[in-house]
Each structure stands twice: as C-alpha cells, then as structure tokens.
Amino acid sequence: GQSLEQPSEVTAVEGAIVQINCTYQTSGFYGLSWYQQHDGGAPTFLSYNALDGLEETGRFSSFLSRSDSYGYLLLQELQMKDSASYFCAVLADRGSTLGRLYFGRGTQLTVWP
Amino acid sequence: EAQVTQNPRYLITVTGKKLTVTCSQNMNHEYMSWYRQDPGLGLRQIYYSMNVEVTDKGDVPEGYKVSRKEKRNFPLILESPSPNQTSLYFCASRQGLAGGPYEQYFGPGTRLTVT
Numbered sequence: 001g002q003s004l005e006q007p008s009e010v011t012a013v014e015g016a017i018v019q020i021n022c023t024y025q026t027s028g029f030y031g032l033s034w035y036q037q038h039d040g041g042a043p044t045f046l047s048y049n050a051l052d053g054l055e056e057t058g059r060f061s062s063f064l065s066r067s068d069s070y071g072y073l074l075l076q077e078l079q080m081k082d083s084a085s086y087f088c089a090v091l092a093d094r095g096s097t098l099g100r101l102y103f104g105r106g107t108q109l110t111v112w113p
Numbered sequence: 114e115a116q117v118t119q120n121p122r123y124l125i126t127v128t129g130k131k132l133t134v135t136c137s138q139n140m141n142h143e144y145m146s147w148y149r150q151d152p153g154l155g156l157r158q159i160y161y162s163m164n165v166e167v168t169d170k171g172d173v174p175e176g177y178k179v180s181r182k183e184k185r186n187f188p189l190i191l192e193s194p195s196p197n198q199t200s201l202y203f204c205a206s207r208q209g210l211a212g213g214p215y216e217q218y219f220g221p222g223t224r225l226t227v228t
Contacts, residue, residue, distance in 0.1 A: 031215060042203060042219040043156070087155065091215055099209070101217055105155035
C-alpha cells in the first residue's frame with residue numbers, strides 16, 4: 001500500500017524559514033507534490049518533484065530524495081497569509097497510465113506576527 | 114478560465130434521502146476523482162475515473178456511487194446517506210502521466226451534513 005508521514009503541526013514567526021518534511025512508502029513512485037489549503041478552501045497545487053533535488057518557485061522550494069523516500073517543502077520569508085495546511089502527495093502509477101495521487105494527512109502551519 | 118465546479122456548495126439532508134453532487138471540469142482532463150476530507154484524516158479518495166465509462170474504487174468507496182458518461186462530468190451519488198457521510202467533499206481533475214503537467218485541480222468543495 002501507500003503511506004505518507006508528515007508532521008501534524010508546525011509554528012513559526014513572520015519572516016522565518018520553515019521546513020515541512022514528508023516521508024513515504026509506495027510502489028510505482030512517479031513523483032511528489034505539495035498542496036496548500038487555507039481554512040475552508042480548496043487545495044491548490046504548489047510544486048511537483050519527479051527527480052532528486054531542489055525545485056524553487058519564489059519563496060517556496062521543494063526537495064526530493066528518491067533513494068530516501070523523502071521530501072520537504074521549504075517556505076522562506078514567512079508571511080501571515082502562509083498560515084494554512086500543507087499536504088504532501090505521492091503520484092504513483094501502479095501500472096496505470098494515469099496514476100493515482102495519495103495524500104498525507106497534512107501539516108497545519110501557523111505563522112505568528 | 115480553467116476550473117472545476119461543484120454543486121451544491123452546501124447541503125443539509127436527512128438520513129436515507131438520495132442525493133447527487135455534481136462535478137464538471139473544462140480542461141478536457143482524463144482523470145477525475147472524488148475526495149472526502151475529515152478533521153485529522155487528510156484527503157481520502159472515494160472514487161476515481163480514468164476516462165469515460167471507466168471508474169474505480171478509491172480508499173473509502175462504501176456508500177457512494179459515481180458515473181462518467183461524459184468526459185467533463187463526474188457526479189457523486191449517495192443512494193442512502195448516513196450521518197457518518199457528513200464531511201467536506203472535493204472533486205478534482207488532472208491530466209494523465211504522459212508528459213504532465215501533474216497539477217491536480219480541485220473544485221471549491223461541498224459541505225454535506227446528514228442528520
């Protein structure tokens with residue numbers, strides 16, 4: 001089966017840097033995604049990593065190590081609006097051309113002024 | 114504008130009264146799915162569909178049905194809702210694996226309460 005582990009909560013202050021880790025166990029691994037969800041809202045896509053290394057998009061970066069089945073989301077220069085839940089999600093093909101996306105339980109990030 | 118729409122956004126119903134939540138996407142995506150979200154449990158997949166007339170069970174399919182008669186629509190049907198189906202439901206769509214992109218688009222959510 002598929003399993004993903006991420007911390008349930010993280011807190012930080014404005015302007016700081018925070019890292020949210022995700023470890024996974026899966027078969028047919030294709031890539032690791034991150035999604036952001038504000039209270040009551042729909043999840044929105046942040047990043048996708050298929051290869052080892054760091055991908056940077058503005059203040060957010062995402063890292064993947066396939067050999068360690070591990071990834072993280074790095075948020076820099078934190079702002080109050082970054083307070084949200086962050087989900088890692090594994091895309092696994094399991095022999096299917098379209099694959100399936102499996103989500104972790106989410107990390108609630110609280111940014112304090 | 115690329116989007117996934119769901120209706121209704123809010124629904125309060127009684128046990129046993131059949132209901133349908135509609136979902137539509139305008140991006141010609143092959144893959145569509147339904148999730149339910151409950152506090153502390155993340156997003157759990159109910160059903161998914163890889164193309165018209167091709168559907169399969171996700172992780173929590175009991176008590177739900179789906180159909181995919183057209184590529185753009187993927188309704189979720191609760192034949193006999195029960196209180197344990199009170200939840201926040203999301204429809205989502207994306208492209209297949211060939212060449213990406215791998216972004217999954219979510220609808221705005223349907224908050225369902227079954228009394």
